[in-house]
Amino acid sequence: MAVYTHLGAEALARLIGEYALGELISAKGIAEGVSNSNWLVETTKGRFILTMYERRIDTAQLPFFLGLLDHLAAKGCAVPATIHDRSGAAFRHVDGKAVALIEFLPGVSPSVPTAEQARSAGAAIARVHLAAKDFDGNRTNDLAPADTLAILEKCGAEKLATIDPELPAILPLASDLVAHWPQDLPGSIIHSDLFPDNVLMLGGEVSGMIDFYFACNDAMAYDLAVTHAAWCFPEGTYDAALGHALVAGYESIRSLEKTERDALPLLARGACLRFIASRAEDWLDTPPDAQVLRKDPMEFVRRWQFYDDAGREAFE
């Protein structure tokens, strides 16, 4: 959460001048995004989020991400549309870094979601799945279970044990999961990272979904499973009311097929595996004395265990 680059008022005014957005009124660096700098910008024409891509994101993929937002916004999904510059470009460069402007959307991210909010989030993600089906961009999921298993194997059992002695036990379970991963579930473009932080709410209703930088082609039911694993454990233990509302909200827009429903427990373990791997990797990359919160991968080991124990019941 930081603004990595100083962007002066004059440079900002010049940049805004490249868009048909009137005059710059205000700009505040905002504490969002871990690999980008972001500003909330106001002009005489409205409010916008300016993102400067600092690292991690391959700018060759920006047309995919920004085009996807345009496609979804045009179909009425609660996502910010990309603002194009006077030449029609979806992104520009400032000081050698790519920058893009998107709509500002109202709303606040819930810390402890309610069932009403989970239901609305389920419906919103289903709308994205349906709306994205005819999007003509493609992006491979580079954090599929086989990739996340490879991350954990690269960490190695010995180092994983330094995080928690029980963590290495995930390695054989993950291998087994990868071996049984379903390949033929109905697909679309999925968000694949829809934690509550990435959802804006006005009261109980979704007003915006943001941070599509993990979006990719993959199974729609996997996205529901990711969202389930991300939303339904507010205090660390499963909240059945949230889980039920999320799935019911999803199915109010798009009915799950039987193969998807049957696969959900396994897909949810795959979602847990992804967050176990990324958290373990970050943990081992972060010195213990760094002033950065290290997120415990064991939280998602416990969620894996929950899904393993509960099976289909977690999605009723």
Next chain:
Amino acid sequence: MAVYTHLGAEALARLIGEYALGELISAKGIAEGVSNSNWLVETTKGRFILTMYERRIDTAQLPFFLGLLDHLAAKGCAVPATIHDRSGAAFRHVDGKAVALIEFLPGVSPSVPTAEQARSAGAAIARVHLAAKDFDGNRTNDLAPADTLAILEKCGAEKLATIDPELPAILPLASDLVAHWPQDLPGSIIHSDLFPDNVLMLGGEVSGMIDFYFACNDAMAYDLAVTHAAWCFPEGTYDAALGHALVAGYESIRSLEKTERDALPLLARGACLRFIASRAEDWLDTPPDAQVLRKDPMEFVRRWQFYDDAGREAFE
């Protein structure tokens, strides 16, 4: 520049409920303030800046700072008024930390001010001086020259030399300055830290002055000297057009007395001394490998030398 505290949407909505500000619409942590966390908050009644006081500021002084904003705003100065809660309180506590809400003001801070902007800033600070005269709060300047000399002496010549071999030479000059510091210049409440970052501009005009947390009772001409030293060296060297515009803008609202005019070169060296001391102290407190920009105190040693050489001419 950071948000030090996570304030969830639910806690924020509860806090906003204590004010007559309608419903929470949006909240973004903003990258402003070095010792506070700040959020740009939107409600159905408008936009506001929420500040959580993390450290450094003695909350016993909040009634002075927040009362001053109210006093100045009521008199038409371009400062944000404090928003009082339903019980009339200017600040509240959340999780044991003091929080205050102030008005959001439009504008952007110039990186490279124009003469028009300097003129407007000079007029704005003069309006503050006049408007603050009947404010009934008092606060001692705890960064007066004697205090900043004490900071440098505490660093010690040996450590100062590790920053720059020429830095310790400031010590005897500073002692001499303190011995000759004028005690009877006309006073008011002064901002005392009006760098361009603390001024919001719409085009060439000041739309807001912020960050009054160094405000104190002191000589008005000293505040003009601080602003001169902070504004008029955009590329490190003196820009006479800026200096002239700043003083002319000030005098368009309040004429300087002869004693003030005569004292300006010395007051400006006092302003430089303050920033030399705070930068030297921060430099020595910051490990070289910390990912924080260390500001070079020698920049203000060079400005000191400029004021010593130029004398009254710098303020013509």
